[in-house]
Each structure stands twice: as structure tokens, then as C-alpha cells.
Amino acid sequence: MGTQEELRWKWVIMASSVTTIIVTTYGFYSIGVMKVAVLRHYGSDDIITTWLMTYTYSLFMLAAPLASVVINMVNCRACVVLSGILCLAGFTISAFITNFYLLFFSLTFVGVGYALGYIGSVMILAYYFPDRTSLVTGACLAGAGLGMFLHPILFAFLDEVYGLPGAFLLCGAVAFHGTVCGCLMRPPSFERKRAQKSGVRHVLCADWRDWLAVLTDRAFLSFLLSVFFFATAYDTLIILLPTYTIRLSGLSAIEASFAASMSGVGTVVSRLLGGVLAHDRRVGNLLLYCGFLGVEAFAALVAPPLLTSGQAGAYTYCLLVGLYTGAPISLFSPLTVNVIGLEKSATGLGLNFFAQGVGALIGAPVIGENPLKSDQNRASLEPKRL
Numbered sequence: 001m002g003t004q005e006e007l008r009w010k011w012v013i014m015a016s017s018v019t020t021i022i023v024t025t026y027g028f029y030s031i032g033v034m035k036v037a038v039l040r041h042y043g044s045d046d047i048i049t050t051w052l053m054t055y056t057y058s059l060f061m062l063a064a065p066l067a068s069v070v071i072n073m074v075n076c077r078a079c080v081v082l083s084g085i086l087c088l089a090g091f092t093i094s095a096f097i098t099n100f101y102l103l104f105f106s107l108t109f110v111g112v113g114y115a116l117g118y119i120g121s122v123m124i125l126a127y128y129f130p131d132r133t134s135l136v137t138g139a140c141l142a143g144a145g146l147g148m149f150l151h152p153i154l155f156a157f158l159d160e161v162y163g164l165p166g167a168f169l170l171c172g173a174v175a176f177h178g179t180v181c182g183c184l185m186r187p188p189s190f191e192r193k194r195a196q197k198s199g200v201r202h203v204l205c206a207d208w209r210d211w212l213a214v215l216t217d218r219a220f221l222s223f224l225l226s227v228f229f230f231a232t233a234y235d236t237l238i239i240l241l242p243t244y245t246i247r248l249s250g251l252s253a254i255e256a257s258f259a260a261s262m263s264g265v266g267t268v269v270s271r272l273l274g275g276v277l278a279h280d281r282r283v284g285n286l287l288l289y290c291g292f293l294g295v296e297a298f299a300a301l302v303a304p305p306l307l308t309s310g311q312a313g314a315y316t317y318c319l320l321v322g323l324y325t326g327a328p329i330s331l332f333s334p335l336t337v338n339v340i341g342l343e344k345s346a347t348g349l350g351l352n353f354f355a356q357g358v359g360a361l362i363g364a365p366v367i368g369e370n371p372l373k374s375d376q377n378r379a380s381l382e383p384k385r386l
Helices: 003-023 025-042 046-062 064-073 076-095 100-128 133-175 177-183 189-195 199-215 218-249 253-279 285-302 304-308 310-330 332-340 345-367 375-379
Strands: none
Touching: 003 076, 003 100, 003 133, 003 177, 025 046, 025 100, 025 133, 025 218, 025 253, 046 064, 046 100, 046 218, 046 345, 064 076, 064 100, 064 345, 076 100, 076 133, 076 177, 100 133, 100 177, 100 332, 100 345, 133 177, 133 253, 133 310, 199 345, 218 253, 218 285, 218 304, 218 310, 218 332, 218 345, 253 285, 253 310, 285 304, 285 310, 285 332, 304 310, 310 332, 332 345
């Protein structure tokens, strides 16, 4: 593919990346609504169900190093194509499962599929736009924020109309569109040059050298520690927020899904603004990242009373969550490129998300109080019918 053709194809890459993230990866933003539906359908224990959702959600990040290996050995296109197939398989199996504990097996495919789809879509943006990574990534993730708004509402609606098995089947069909988008992701010149090297053995050796170099980079390890603490708090919110809005704000399951979707509205604004500001050399990625984290920490201290202020308060709280967490997430990829360079960025981004996965795995079960301690609270999860 010639240089001019590659320049023209950039816009197809952007559209494919945004669509993949919307239909595949951002399905994990419905994980809190999914927890409510699973509790209602199976009558399972709340703590075990929280572990199931935490496991599925954290796999999205824990499997990121696997995505890095696929990208380094093959390319981003193969990574994204595989993601849609895994999500379809996982949701389809889940739809026919009658034993709650088997969901730990079936949703493993979904979590890994989410990881492959997101890492592949973000990395190909860095390869096609090496000089404008912050701006392009922020803009694409802002556009993909539509998925954050739609998925909780969509899953709640499908569960209400078709039941949990039908919701799983249709979510698998939606996620499978990521495979189509992946087929449009032509390998950029960077990946084609790497593919011309001496075979799989050479790639594997180079890959291990990259991992060693990244794991011994002190600046990058400090960044990973920051990501870990961020994820421990943020991912706990994503998993438990719908349940808490039902308990503390007295919302129905559908209303709680709308509240969770409000974080998507805030995220769109935050990621777009973050991408624009990070592209300004007078601001920079690092200053913006630290600034948003500081404001977010302050907001986390003063905003929780909104959850006890009824529907309007719950919606406002979720909107604030999106506003102050969207930009830092959109800066993960550009900061990774800045710290360790473009050649090792796939490996670095995989480790970045692995750190997030560890935080997610710890956060919800350890920090999260059991929000459904009584039968009365559990009954509040039942859908309100006319």
C-alpha cells in the first residue's frame, strides 16, 4: 500500500476503530446492569455474582498482554477480527447455560474478546497517527463514548423484553460486528516492515526483549502503579454503581441503567476535551493526566451524598464520574507511547491494561460493600411492570 493510499485509508481506520470499540469493547460498561439481570434470573448469591462480574470485567484488562502478543506476532487486524469471534462465542454459550457457575467459563471468552478488540483498535490508531496520537485517540474514544451511553440501556431493554438468554444472544450478534470492522484494518507500514523480518522465531525473540525492556523501565513502572490505583477505584464504580443507585436512590432497574449511561455522556465530553488539550504542547499529556486525577479524587470525596438525593442526584453523580474519568483513560495510550516509544507501545499498553485488571479484580470484591443485604433490597431489583 503506497504512502498516498495509506493517508487516504487513515479515515477508514478511524471509523473502524470507533465502531469496534462501540459494538465490542464498550459492552463492559453494561457489566453493572448485567449483574442486576443475572441476580434476578439465577437468584444467585450477591457476593458470588459480584465476583463473576469482577472476573469478567477484569479479564478485559488482564488479557491485554495476550492482545499485545497477537499484535506483535501478527497484526492489529487479526487481533480485532478474533475479538468479535470470541465475544460471539462467549455470549452464545452463556445464553444456553442453566447453571450459574458455568458463566465463569462462558464469560471468559467475552472478557478476552473485549481485550483483543480494544487493544487492537487503539494500537492501530497509534501506528497510523504517530504524531497526533493524543488528539486522534481522544477524538475516537469520545466518539466511542456513544457505546458507554447505549450499552447499559440496551442490555436492560433486551433483558426486559427477551430475558437474560435473549439479551446474551443479541449482545453477541452486536459484538460480532467488530470482526467486520477488523477486516477493514489494513496493516500500516510499521506492521508490514515488521512482518518482513525473519519469521516467527525472530518475532518471538524480539517480543521477549521488548517485555524485558519495558518491565525494567522505572518511569513506566511508576506509571503502571498510578494506573493500578486509578483502576482499583474506578472499576469498582463501574461494577457496583447500578446496584447502589437502586439501593440508595430508589431507582428501578431501567432507571439505574439510564443513570449508568450518564457516565457515557460525561466521558464523551471529557475524552474529546482531553484529546484536544493534550495535543497542545503548552499543556502536555502528563500534566493533564495528573490534573484530572487530582480533581477526580476531590470529587470522589464530596459527591457521594448525591446518590441519596433521588433520581436527579444519581444522574448528576454518574455524569460527574464520566467527566473526570474519561480524559485519563484516553491518555493511557499516548502516555505509554511517550514513555517507552512506539516500537514497544503494544507491549506497554498490554501491561498498562493488565495493571488495570489487577486493580479491578481487587477493587469491587474488597472495597465494595454488599449492597443487597436483605430480601427487601433484593426484591427492589425486580423490574417494575405496569
